Amino acid sequence: MAALRVAVCEDQEEERERLLAMLAACSVENVPTAFASGEELLAEYRPDQFDLLLMDIYMGDMTGIETVERVRQMGESVPVAFLTTSADYTWESRRLSALMYLEKPVKWEKLEETLKLARMKLDNRPTLVVYQGGEVENLPLEDILFLEQQGRQVCIVTRNSGTTTIYGKLSDLLPQLEGAPFFQTHKSYCVHLAQVVKVDEALRCFVMAGGKNVPIRRLLMGKAKRAWVDFLFAQTRGER
Incomplete structure (x- = not known):
């Protein structure tokens, strides 16, 4: 240890x-x-x-x-x-x-x-379990900025500017994120709300720690903003 x-x-x-x-x-x-x-x-x-x-x-x-x-x-x-x-x-x-x-x-x-x-x-920190190169890899949830579906691959972008790329579907990983502060902004994107810096309504995106933008589907903009605000309030109350 x-x-x-x-x-x-x-x-x-x-x-x-x-x-x-x-x-x-x-x-x-x-x-x-x-x-x-x-x-x-x-x-x-x-x-x-x-x-x-x-x-x-x-x-x-x-x-x-x-x-x-x-x-x-x-x-x-x-x-x-x-x-x-x-x-x-x-x-x-x-x-x-x-x-x-x-x-x-x-x-x-x-x-x-x-x-x-x-x-x-x-x-005891929670992790996302993925398979890469035939081996199991545990990615701490707190390190993840967002997940993005790119064709037949999912790119998992972390706060240290690293990216883990695996073959599979984003939808197959989402069950592991239940109960954690993640929000699916688009069929191809899921963000970690704790890593959001602000909402850019003009560009319809979340601005993440580190400066990257994650698009938000137009019909989900209101729900996305509420999810982030609710997360911030929960954090203030010590619930996160």
């Missing part, structure tokens, strides 16, 4: 070192990377780089909330635990689907619990 990749974003050096020391003592194997600001983390951030963000809220010019908003705009659903001295940002942390809300000084037991939850979330 691979170690949990943890980003520690804390502007106070003493607190940052304290967190790193506690992480080293946790029973959940982890590999931490420290950042002194949100700007520093974003400058180095790459899709699927971390399994958990430990994010201080009150930092310099860019707050932890603003930093995570930028991460979410990339289509990243990486678990986040906010670190703070007050409960002023409880609603914002729920809106950003925070895993935990840890009050400073962070206690070792709470940090250990957070790592266990992140490990469980990583191990």
Whole structure:
């Protein structure tokens, strides 16, 4: 089992070192990377780089909330635990689907619990099972931007700019997506609502994280918009 990749974003050096020391003592194997600001983390951030963000809220010019908003705009659903001295940002942390809300000084037991939850979330994340080259491949649903039928093939486009192409029908894959936030915009397209940035009504498409457009059938435009808005509200309420 691979170690949990943890980003520690804390502007106070003493607190940052304290967190790193506690992480080293946790029973959940982890590999931490420290950042002194949100700007520093974003400058180095790459899709699927971390399994958990430990994010201080009150930092310099860019707050932890603003930093995570930028991460979410990339289509990243990486678990986040906010670190703070007050409960002023409880609603914002729920809106950003925070895993935990840890009050400073962070206690070792709470940090250990957070790592266990992140490990469980990583191990139990749902996947799309496909067959490619005679072998089974499991694609994490959270990484998928959209699926597109192209002739006798289905292209599964992921947020790291990769594409998995298999022979088959989109309709045969849809049952695996039931219960997950996916919406079929057209007979040839199915999008991951968590990866949608906006709806472009003029072009009749969803604009996805990364900038790609996915067409929406004209008769489905209203239903597509409602599905996305409903998803966003559910996310705000902590249901997604």
